[in-house]
Every structure is written in structure tokens, then in C-alpha cells.
Amino acid sequence: METLGTLQGELHFLCGQDSAVSFPQWRNPSRLKKLATWWYGARPGASALPPAHFRRIPGRFPAISSSKLRSDLALGRDCTNDLHPDVAAYIDQHRLYGKRMVTRLSTTLSASRYAHTLNVASLAEALARRWGADPAKALLAGLLHDAGRRFRPHELARYARRRRLAVPERAIILDLDPMLLHAYASADIARREFGVRDPEVLNAIRRHTLGDRRMSLLDKILYVADACALDRSHETSAATRDLAFVDLDAALKRCVSDKLIHAVSREAWLHPLTVHLWNSLAPR
Ligand SMILES: [Fe+2]
Ligand SMILES: [Fe+2]
Known part of the structure; x- marks a missing residue:
């Protein structure tokens, strides 16, 4: 059981493999590591493995990654095939992600x-x-x-x-x-x-x-x-x-x-x- 402010409960953090691999570059990784149980979804074709405290979520995951989507949007690429139309419209309307x-x-x-x-x-x-x-x-x-x-x-x-x-x-x-x-x-x-x-x-x-x-x-x-x-x-x-x-x-x-x-x-x-x-x- 972990306590985070007034929030109590067992914390689980889920992310994609690319984010998990970059965990050592996150802010205060040693402190973060203690705050939750860490899970990653394996990406097809991804070879780099995340740090040892990450557990792999069973199952198959699509090749889409949020990091890639964010950088594609920032580079002005068309991401409509990978986004729900409402999400794509919201990003457009508010000019998010660069x-x-x-x-x-x-x-x-x-x-x-x-x-x-x-x-x-x-x-x-x-x-x-x-x-x-x-x-x-x-x-x-x-x-x-x-x-x-x-x-x-x-x-x-x-x-x-x-x-x-x-x-x-x-x-x-x-x-x-x-x-x-x-x-x-x-x-x-x-x-x-x-x-x-x-x-x-x-x-x-x-x-x-x-x-x-x-x-x-x-x-x-x-x-x-x-x-x-x-x-x-x-x-x-x-x-x-x-x-x-x-x-x-x-x-x-x-x-x-x-x-x-x-x-x-x-x-x-x-x-x-x-x-x-x-x-x-x-x-x-
Ligand atoms: Fe230049
Ligand atoms: Fe240049």
C-alpha cells in the first residue's frame, strides 16, 4: 500500500515499451520507482527492454505509440488513421502537440x-x-x-x-x-x-x-x-x-x-x- 498525498491505494503505472525504456531519463526515477508497480505493453518489433522493475502486460499491443504520435503531430504528419476522429478534431481545434x-x-x-x-x-x-x-x-x-x-x-x-x-x-x-x-x-x-x-x-x-x-x-x-x-x-x-x-x-x-x-x-x-x-x- 502506497500513500500519495491524500490518495490511498495500490498504484499501478501502465505505459508503452518506448516510454518504459526511457524511464532512467525521467525526473527522479529512483523516487518514482518506489511509488507504484510498473507495467509496460510490448511493442511489435521493439528490441530495447525497460528497466528490471517493469513487468510486461500480457497480450499483444498495436504498433502505435503515443510518443511517436506526438512527434508525428509536431512534425506536421497526418495521423488521422491512428487517432479517433474526435481526438484528432480536438487536437486540431486546440492546436496541441506543436x-x-x-x-x-x-x-x-x-x-x-x-x-x-x-x-x-x-x-x-x-x-x-x-x-x-x-x-x-x-x-x-x-x-x-x-x-x-x-x-x-x-x-x-x-x-x-x-x-x-x-x-x-x-x-x-x-x-x-x-x-x-x-x-x-x-x-x-x-x-x-x-x-x-x-x-x-x-x-x-x-x-x-x-x-x-x-x-x-x-x-x-x-x-x-x-x-x-x-x-x-x-x-x-x-x-x-x-x-x-x-x-x-x-x-x-x-x-x-x-x-x-x-x-x-x-x-x-x-x-x-x-x-x-x-x-x-x-x-x-
Ligand atoms: Fe541553421
Ligand atoms: Fe538548419
Whole structure:
């Protein structure tokens, strides 16, 4: 018998296999574990097993998962076949699960930038699942990472000045290549227009172009997802994408190296943050 506030009784928590597998990343998992008896419904084809305190619910379960449905909705995919019509109508009406976000992005970004955004969000979410980061944060960071790309260079420069964006070497960037400011503008838009307050997500958005001296797991995931998303046509993109699921740091190193080689071949100025990032990855 467990007590939770004034509620008394035996608590059982039921969830799908994918949620159960991510239990160690939930808030206070050791405390949660003691509060209930934990059950999971096995998904056809799912291989990763949840922690040992989960018991398997007998029977067969459909291949639909709520996590997948939520991310599909956030990515603007059609989920009507997997949802009860009343539920689908309610989600539409109240623009739940990021529907407002994708609608706004689809109208403010060019078609190709919007497609890139969805590709990056999808890859970032998959990489987060692979490497134990929070898939919802990765999806959110992916969706908003290029929100500032709705501006043309001179508009971006004006936005950065008006919003007083704190960008290292801002004056040089404004002079040489204002589009480099878009990551900082995107983080600003994410906070102001979409109400994102999570510093992890905002930092990942901010760092996805220039990088930083130190990169969190989420920073690395977004940086790599942006550099080798499905729509990237660079000759090494597909191989880097595969590598990212095997060795994320090696994939990151390759992405930074490709950027540096490209910049040097154009005799372009290198931002110190990118140089610092490279130095943090290079062997000493
Ligand atoms: Fe970007
Ligand atoms: Fe991007």
C-alpha cells in the first residue's frame, strides 16, 4: 500500500515499451520507482527492454505509440488513421502537440527551409533516442533551430541590433556574413514567440551553427542533425548520418571538419567559437 498525498491505494503505472525504456531519463526515477508497480505493453518489433522493475502486460499491443504520435503531430504528419476522429478534431481545434508551431513555421519559412526543418527535427529526435537525450527537447530544438532564417541578411542584421542579441564577434559577423546570426535570432524567436524557456533547448539552437567551446549532448545532437539531415546534398552527408548513430563525437568531428574545409577553401573568416570547437575535438 502506497500513500500519495491524500490518495490511498495500490498504484499501478501502465505505459508503452518506448516510454518504459526511457524511464532512467525521467525526473527522479529512483523516487518514482518506489511509488507504484510498473507495467509496460510490448511493442511489435521493439528490441530495447525497460528497466528490471517493469513487468510486461500480457497480450499483444498495436504498433502505435503515443510518443511517436506526438512527434508525428509536431512534425506536421497526418495521423488521422491512428487517432479517433474526435481526438484528432480536438487536437486540431486546440492546436496541441506543436501544431501551432509547425503551422507558423510553414508560413514563415520558405518551402525548402521548412522541409529542412522537419528533417532536422526528425533526425535530432532519433539521435536523442539513440544517445539517451530527451527526444522531446531534441524535437523542439530541431523544429525551431532555423526559425530566424525567415529573415534576409539585412533584416537579420537589423533584428540582431534591435534585440541586442549577445553574439560573440557580432560586429565582424554583421560586416562579413549576417546570416551567421540566424542561430541567435532563432533562439530569441523560440523564447519570445513560442514561449520556450528551457536553457538546454535554447543553447542547442544558439550553438547549432558556430558551435561552442563546450557542447552538451543536446548541442551535439542538433549540430550534427543540422549538418547531415536528409536534405543535405554534401557527398559525405549520408555516411555522417550513419556514423552519428554509431559514434556521435566522431560524426560531430566530421561535420566541423567539413565546415572548416569549406570555409578555408573559400578563404572565409573563421569564427573563434568554431575554432574552439574544433580544438576541443582534435587530438592533443
Ligand atoms: Fe541553421
Ligand atoms: Fe538548419
